[in-house]
Structures are given as C-alpha cells and as structure tokens.
Amino acid sequence: xxxxxxxxxxxxxxxxxxxxxxxxxxxxxxxxxxxxxxxxxxxxxxxxxxxxxxxxxxxxxxxxxxxxxxxxxxxxxxxxxxxxxxxxxxxxxxxxxxxxxxxxxxxxxxxxxxxxxxxxxxxxxxxxx
Amino acid sequence: xxxxxxxxxxxxxxxxxxxxxxxxxxxxxxxxxxxxxxxxxxxxxxxxxxxxxxxxxxxxxxxxxxxxxxxxxxxxxxxxxxxxxxxxxxxxxxxxxxxxxxxxxxxxxxxxxxxxxxxxxxxxxxxxxxxxxxxxxxxxxxxxxxxxxxxxxxxxxxxxxxxxxxxxxxxxxxxxxxxxxxxxxxxxxxxxxxxxxxxxxxxxxxxxxxxxxxxxxxxxxxxxxxxxxxxxxxxxxxxxxxxxxxxxxxxxxxxxxxxxx
Amino acid sequence: xxxxxxxxxxxxxxxxxxxxxxxxxxxxxxxxxxxxxxxxxxxxxxxxxxxxxxxxxxxxxxxxxxxxxxxxxxxxxxxxxxxxxxxxxxxxxxxxxxxxxxxxxxxxxxxxxxxxxxxxxxxxxxxxxxxxxxxxxxxxxxxxxxxxxxxxxxxxxxxxxxxxxxxxxxxxxxxxxxxxxxxxxxxxxxxxxxxxxxxxxxxxxxxxxxxxxxxxxxxxxxxxxxxxxxxxxxxxxxxxxxxxxxxxxxxxxxxxxxxxxxxxxxxxxxxxxxxxxx
Numbered sequence: 001x002x003x004x005x006x007x008x009x010x011x012x013x014x015x016x017x018x019x020x021x022x023x024x025x026x027x028x029x030x031x032x033x034x035x036x037x038x039x040x041x042x043x044x045x046x047x048x049x050x051x052x053x054x055x056x057x058x059x060x061x062x063x064x065x066x067x068x069x070x071x072x073x074x075x076x077x078x079x080x081x082x083x084x085x086x087x088x089x090x091x092x093x094x095x096x097x098x099x100x101x102x103x104x105x106x107x108x109x110x111x112x113x114x115x116x117x118x119x120x121x122x123x124x125x126x127x128x129x
Numbered sequence: 130x131x132x133x134x135x136x137x138x139x140x141x142x143x144x145x146x147x148x149x150x151x152x153x154x155x156x157x158x159x160x161x162x163x164x165x166x167x168x169x170x171x172x173x174x175x176x177x178x179x180x181x182x183x184x185x186x187x188x189x190x191x192x193x194x195x196x197x198x199x200x201x202x203x204x205x206x207x208x209x210x211x212x213x214x215x216x217x218x219x220x221x222x223x224x225x226x227x228x229x230x231x232x233x234x235x236x237x238x239x240x241x242x243x244x245x246x247x248x249x250x251x252x253x254x255x256x257x258x259x260x261x262x263x264x265x266x267x268x269x270x271x272x273x274x275x276x277x278x279x280x281x282x283x284x285x286x287x288x289x290x291x292x293x294x295x296x297x298x299x300x301x302x303x304x305x306x307x308x309x310x311x312x313x314x315x316x317x318x319x320x321x322x323x324x325x326x327x328x329x330x331x332x333x334x335x336x337x338x339x340x341x342x343x344x345x346x347x348x349x350x351x352x353x354x355x356x357x358x359x360x361x362x363x364x365x366x367x368x369x370x371x372x373x374x375x376x377x378x379x380x381x382x383x384x385x386x387x388x389x390x
Numbered sequence: 391x392x393x394x395x396x397x398x399x400x401x402x403x404x405x406x407x408x409x410x411x412x413x414x415x416x417x418x419x420x421x422x423x424x425x426x427x428x429x430x431x432x433x434x435x436x437x438x439x440x441x442x443x444x445x446x447x448x449x450x451x452x453x454x455x456x457x458x459x460x461x462x463x464x465x466x467x468x469x470x471x472x473x474x475x476x477x478x479x480x481x482x483x484x485x486x487x488x489x490x491x492x493x494x495x496x497x498x499x500x501x502x503x504x505x506x507x508x509x510x511x512x513x514x515x516x517x518x519x520x521x522x523x524x525x526x527x528x529x530x531x532x533x534x535x536x537x538x539x540x541x542x543x544x545x546x547x548x549x550x551x552x553x554x555x556x557x558x559x560x561x562x563x564x565x566x567x568x569x570x571x572x573x574x575x576x577x578x579x580x581x582x583x584x585x586x587x588x589x590x591x592x593x594x595x596x597x598x599x600x601x602x603x604x605x606x607x608x609x610x611x612x613x614x615x616x617x618x619x620x621x622x623x624x625x626x627x628x629x630x631x632x633x634x635x636x637x638x639x640x641x642x643x644x645x646x647x648x649x650x651x652x653x654x655x656x657x658x659x660x661x662x663x664x665x666x667x668x
Contacts, residue, residue, distance in 0.1 A: 188534050188535075237653065238514070238653035239651060239653060239654060240649075240651060256532050256534050256539060257534075258464070258532060258534075263532060263539075263541070265539070265541070265548060269546075270546050270547065270548050271546055272541055272546055272548065272647075274646075274647075288648075288649045289649060289651060290649060370550075371550075372562075372564075373516070373564040373565060373566060375514075375515055375516060375565060376653065377513060377514035377515060377652070377653055378513075378515055381513070
C-alpha cells in the first residue's frame with residue numbers, strides 16, 4: 001500500500017514537475033523522448049526569469065575530468081508555487097538531476113527533477129484539475 | 130467632527146465607490162445605479178458610526194512634476210551615505226561621466242526598483258480597488274501591487290520591486306515596502322541601496338484633486354547612516370492613454386543602430 | 391420557423407426542406423467519429439505537434455468562493471490546459487491559406503529539428519493576440535470606470551480594454567493592439583485590431599498579418615468558478631475564413647501574480663533567427 005502510494009505520488013510529482021518545465025518555445029531544443037541522469041555538484045544557480053538555469057559540474061566517467069552542464073528549468077514563478085525557493089539549490093550542493101538532454105548533443109538539458117542528498121526539491125502544486 | 134461638507138463628500142465618495150464596484154454593463158445599468166444610491170443612502174444613515182470621510186480616489190494617470198536625476202533629501206542635500214556606499218556612489222558618477230552606464234540595470238531593461246520607479250520621467254496609472262492599489266507604469270509596462278491591510282512577508286525571496294502593503298491613514302495612502310533585491314539604484318545618478326531597504330511612501334491628494342503629493346522615507350542601515358526623506362509631486366494627466374512600451378524592442382533597435390547585432 | 395431555404399407554407403418549400411434535412415442528418419451520421427485527416431495527423435514525424443499541457447487546476451479546498459455577479463470579472467484567472475496550436479479544436483490548425491500553411495509546416499519542422507524559429511516571446515516581446523490569452527501563467531482582471539485591465543503575470547504584459555467606445559481611425563500597430571469592449575447581457579465582448587505582424591497566432595507558429603482582428607467573448611460559468619472564452623480570429627491575409635475556439639480559465643483567489651522580469655536572464659534570445667538554449 002505504502003509502495004503503491006509512493007509510486008503514485010512520485011508519478012504525479014514527475015508529471016507535474018514535467019509540466020512545470022512548461023515547454024516554452026525554446027524547449028524544442030531538448031529531446032523529450034530521452035532522459036538522462038546527472039550526478040554532480042552545483043556550480044551556480046541562476047534563479048531568474050524567463051527560466052532558471054542550473055550549472056552543474058559532472059564527472060566525465062571516460063576522462064575523469066569535471067565537465068560543466070547547463071540545465072534550463074522552468075520559471076521561478078511556477079517553481080515557487082511548487083515549493084522551490086531561490087535558496088533551494090545552492091552552489092556546492094551534491095545533486096542528482098534528471099534531464100531531457102539537448103538535441104544537439106552538447107552539455108545541456110531541461111530540468112525534469114532534482115534531489116539534493118536524496119531529498120527531492122519541490123512538491124506538487126495545490127489544486128488538481 | 131462631522132460637518133455638511135464632510136457629509137456631502139462622504140455621499141459622493143460612497144456613491145462613486147458603489148457604482149465603481151459594479152462596472153457599467155449595457156442595459157441593466159439604471160437599476161444598478163439606483164441600487165448603488167440606495168446603498169449609499171443607507172451607509173450615509175450609518176455615517177456617525179464611521180470614522181473619517183472615506184479615502185479619496187487616486188485612480189487615473191499621473192506624471193511627475195520636476196523629474197530629477199539626482200535624488201536629494203527633503204532638506205535639499207545628498208542623502209547620508211555611509212563610507213562604503215559613498216565610494217560606490219562615486220564610482221557610479223565617474224562611470225556615468227565616462228559614458229558608461231553599465232552599473233544601471235535600466236539600460237538593460239531591468240526594473241528600476243523603488244522608489245526610483247516612482248521618480249522616473251514616465252507616466253503611470255493608479256487603479257485603486259478596495260483590497261489592492263495597482264500602479265501600472267508606462268516604463269516597460271511594469272506593474273506594482275500594494276495589498277491593503279496586510280503585513281509585509283517575513284522572509285521573502287527578494288524582488289526588483291519588493292513587496293508592498295498599504296493602509297489609509299485618513300486621506301493619506303501609506304505604503305510600506307521591503308524585500309528588495311540588491312543591484313537597483315535609488316536614482317539615475319546611482320545612489321545605491323541594499324537588501325535591507327525599507328521604504329515608506331505617503332501619498333496625499335491635493336485639494337484641487339489634480340495633484341498628488343508624495344513623501345518617501347528611506348531606511349537602509351547597511352547603506353545610509355540614518356533614515357532620510359525625499360518628496361515628489363505628480364499631476365493628473367486626464368485623457369492621456371499610456372501607450373505600449375516594450376523595452377526589449379527599444380533596446381534591440383538601439384543595438385542595431387549602433388551596428389552591433 | 392423559416393430556415394435558410396425557408397419560405398414557409400409552400401409544398402415545394404416543405405419538400406426541399408425535408409430533402410436538405412435528410413442530407414444533413416445523413417451527413418452528420420457519416421462524418422461524426424474521426425477528425426478529418428490533416429497534414430498533422432498524417433503520421434509525418436517531422437510535422438509532429440507538441441502535445442497540449444494540463445494547465446492549471448481549480449482552486450484548493452477552502453479558497454474564497456467566487457462571486458456570482460456576471461459583470462464582475464475581477465480576480466485572478468488561470469488557464470485550464472495549454473494548446474501549442476490555436477485552431478478551432480485541439481490538434482486542428484487554423485484555416486491558413488496554402489502559402490501560410492506551408493510556413494506553419496516549416497516552423498513545425500524547424501521546431502522538431504531542435505532549431506525553432508525565433509518568436510516574439512523568446513525576445514521578451516509581448517506574445518500578441520490571440521496567443522497571449524493562451525498563457526500558462528495567471529491573469530488578473532481589474533475593473534475601473536470605463537476600463538477593464540488584464541494584468542498578465544507572464545513578462546508583465548498588460549491589455550487595456552476601453553469600454554463602450556470605437557477603435558481610433560488608424561491605431562498605431564502594437565504587439566497587443568487596441569482593444570475596446572462592451573457588454574452584451576452577461577457576455578463581455580472585446581474587439582481588438584491594430585496588431586503588428588511581429589508575433590504568431592500560436593506557439594507552433596501560425597502566421598497573422600496586421601489585418602488580424604480578434605473578438606473575445608467572456609462569460610462566467612459554474613457560478614463564477616470558471617471564465618469561459620470564445621475567441622474568434624479573423625485575418626483576410628493569412629486565413630481562409632474566420633474561426634473560433636473555446637477556452638476555460640479557473641477562478642484562483644489563492645494565487646497572486648508574481649514579478650516576472652523576462653529581460654533579467656534571457657538565455658533563449660534568438661541567434662540568427664533561431665531560438666536557442668544557452
């Protein structure tokens with residue numbers, strides 16, 4: 001029962017988060033059929049409109065070097081209605097980020113969900129429809 | 130103390146407010162106005178129980194009289210910058226003298242912050258409602274809402290225009306604001322402020338109903354050695370309809386003209 | 391009652407009416423189920439449309455109840471759903487003339503290749519009409535004497551609806567046009583002209599000209615819990631004929647429009663006419 005609820009809750013959360021990353025015109029640059037998980041450290045958070053940007057340092061497994069990824073999120077307006085704050089992600093935070101990668105293959109993607117030390121950021125908005 | 134003039138003023142205000150609350154429809158307007166008058170009469174009958182004669186209506190377009198690029202205190206002097214702020218201010222002055230206004234986010238279409246937005250040389254519109262006072266500016270269509278009867282948030286994520294709450298003190302509209310992001314300026318010349326800025330605005334309609342007297346109190350212990358006051362005057366612009374102003378478009382045109390793209 | 395063929399009373403007329411009715415009924419029965427085949431459901435993946443979003447939900451339990459006054463539209467409204475293409479129904483394109491349908495197809499293909507063509511919104515310009523009313527962000531309506539004002543959260547756009555007056559003879563062309571309104575019983579009718587041609591009808595990129603004319607009909611429904619919009623779009627240059635579509639906005643007294651400064655970090659600003667994500 002608990003597992004079912006958790007699965008349902010996380011599915012709902014994912015669906016709503018995906019919607020929060022409302023496909024702005026620019027989101028056509030991302031491959032929404034693909035998902036990728038990045039494990040790394042936050043370098044910088046740009047808590048701005050029209051979209052937040054999260055710069056993440058990720059270790060390239062092949063070369064061992066740290067590579068910077070640019071992750072585009074939704075608007076702070078939408079995210080703050082889902083429990084995010086400007087300070088939810090900070091430089092230095094260890095994160096696991098799930099993204100839709102850039103179609104052109106460069107180091108970027110659109111933010112689907114993120115957790116810091118295993119704790120997800122944000123919660124579903126009030127008001128179902 | 131109630132007097133005839135006060136009662137008449139109350140009746141006019143109540144009637145105006147009652148009819149305003151019900152926007153003009155097509156045919157059913159006459160019964161609505163009658164209903165509003167009945168309501169006004171009933172409220173007037175209860176008038177002795179009411180304090181004061183009701184706030185004035187500031188709805189309309191206003192523009193500043195005597196815009197200045199250099200904000201002074203009411204006493205006419207440079208605001209009391211602390212040492213670090215003074216250094217920063219002088220850097221701004223020097224940069225501006227060189228033609229470099231990159232310190233000023235307004236040149237990149239960012240909001241001017243407050244109170245500077247109220248001191249720009251562009252008209253603004255006040256939409257006065259019962260729970261919210263809206264300021265809508267010609268400058269890049271920027272809106273500001275002051276929520277009547279509320280308290281400022283305790284720990285907000287700071288914004289360019291902060292958070293504003295308002296109340297009426299008799300005929301004076303008092304607005305308190307805080308939660309400002311750093312980086313905006315208090316005037317065109319480059320007076321700085323910090324995220325500790327607490328602004329109090331007082332607006333009073335002149336007796337002729339066509340001027341608006343404003344007083345600004347700036348409290349920012351990280352930037353100024355003590356709080357200080359400034360003032361401004363606005364005049365009504367009846368018939369002026371604020372045109373669409375899109376800063377990003379103006380900026381793009383300017384960049385194209387300068388040969389960059 | 392007399393119909394389109396309508397002369398009452400003659401036997402020939404009665405026969406003709408019966409014949410037409412039979413055709414209509416038969417035609418309806420045949421055409422009922424699947425949507426007519428369009429280029430967009432032809433299965434061509436390069437023309438894949440972006441699927442619509444769920445949009446906003448209803449106000450949470452315990453929210454202030456809506457007011458039932460049909461002439462008081464004040465409050466914060468939030469669109470249910472979100473359509474990337476604003477034709478007469480979801481998945482159906484606007485009735486664009488052939489040369490403009492080719493342009494829409496070009497834009498959809500560019501989007502699907504990951505290099506969407508530049509549009510107004512990614513340059514922090516207003517979205518234009520009717521697109522601005524398809525906003526996934528809250529919209530606040532304020533009413534003052536002689537005016538209804540739509541304050542959009544998205545990039546602080548504003549529409550001023552001037553009540554009970556005519557358009558100026560030659561309105562300057564702006565992103566959001568000149569809007570005048572009047573009430574027809576309980577329906578607010580808003581008429582907009584004077585739109586520049588620097589925007590698209592919708593997110594997918596349907597074209598319009600400066601002769602675009604939109605008519606909005608707003609009506610409170612469900613006791614004020616929802617605001618219904620019937621949008622009519624007319625453009626003799628790009629469209630074969632006018633068309634209409636319906637949208638619903640939820641009453642959301644729990645929501646306050648927030649600051650939205652598009653210009654503060656626009657990393658999608660187009661480069662050489664192509665929207666990017668840098």
